[in-house]
Amino acid sequence: MFDHDVDYPTAVASSDDEGVAAAIEWSVRHLQDGETLSVWTFLKSNLRNCTELEKLVRRHRDVEHITGRGTTVSAGPGPVLMAWADMDDIGKLVRSSRGIRSLCVITWNEDAIRPWVTALKPDILGDGSAWEDLGADLDPVVAEALKGLTRTVNHNNTISAGFEKDQVVGVLLALRDARVPMDADAMQGWVLAHGWSDKNPARLAQYVHDINAGKRPRTRSRIRAGYIDTLRERIASEKDDV
Known part of the structure; x- marks a missing residue:
């Protein structure tokens, strides 16, 4: 967790x-x-x-x-x-x-x-x-990906450069390539609720807006094959444990 x-x-x-x-x-x-x-x-x-x-x-x-x-x-x-x-x-x-x-x-x-x-x-x-109507929750695959990023990135650093940018952009592009729907505002709200701060939540939302518009920000991260399948398996396992 x-x-x-x-x-x-x-x-x-x-x-x-x-x-x-x-x-x-x-x-x-x-x-x-x-x-x-x-x-x-x-x-x-x-x-x-x-x-x-x-x-x-x-x-x-x-x-x-x-x-x-x-x-x-x-x-x-x-x-x-x-x-x-x-x-x-x-x-x-x-x-x-x-x-x-x-x-x-x-x-x-x-x-x-x-x-x-x-x-x-x-x-x-x-x-x-x-x-009374708060709106839809995040796609479960997106939420699972954000949990992983929350564990991985150094929250004292900006996600606009370096390792943090590579990780965030790499994951977002993998989600996009797998056609997993991403809601920029909902994702910004989620990471704010889970400890992201300063400009990083807004920067995350901007990356999502750009990627949804067809842009591919540069990243040196190579997300392993089967990453999205692993997220889905993890979600299914958590449901089985409930």
Whole structure:
């Protein structure tokens, strides 16, 4: 079993008053003595768009405002409450932060994080009607391939170059050549939920978009013959063990 899963509580909240209030309550509930609750917005000025979040930051010494512009580092250790983030924002925050105890994301566009929500199944806060239909899960062969990549690549490195690029592109091309359907957004959401961070989830999605469009990025990796069959056999074996 791969060991890069997100191992802290997660939640997604609607952006209405009910959702924001629930997001604050949920995050504060996960705040322990000596920790800091980090409230994230992309720009410093964005905080003024929500009176309740602004009050939370202004009135409490153990709450700190952080931004996505420039270098993002959580004030932690402690909970993180992200307001109006997308999957790229989540990836960058997770990469540059240490000691995240819980993560709650207030939505602005549900579709911008739907693949992440589908893969992670976070707590739903506020108006949950947007999440009644999360969308299709990944093709099982794709999910099995991503599990292998999650074990193989060094997550401290970029997948834009070197060994990591060779492995990722090689596997994606093997999936494409075997006509296994790949959904770029769903795959980005899956890897975010399983420990990929910074720009790598978005870069993975871009590789998939390019390959689906007929491009063949360069790779020195030679995926062994029968690789896809091995993935299918592994899936069948796991089903038999259930």
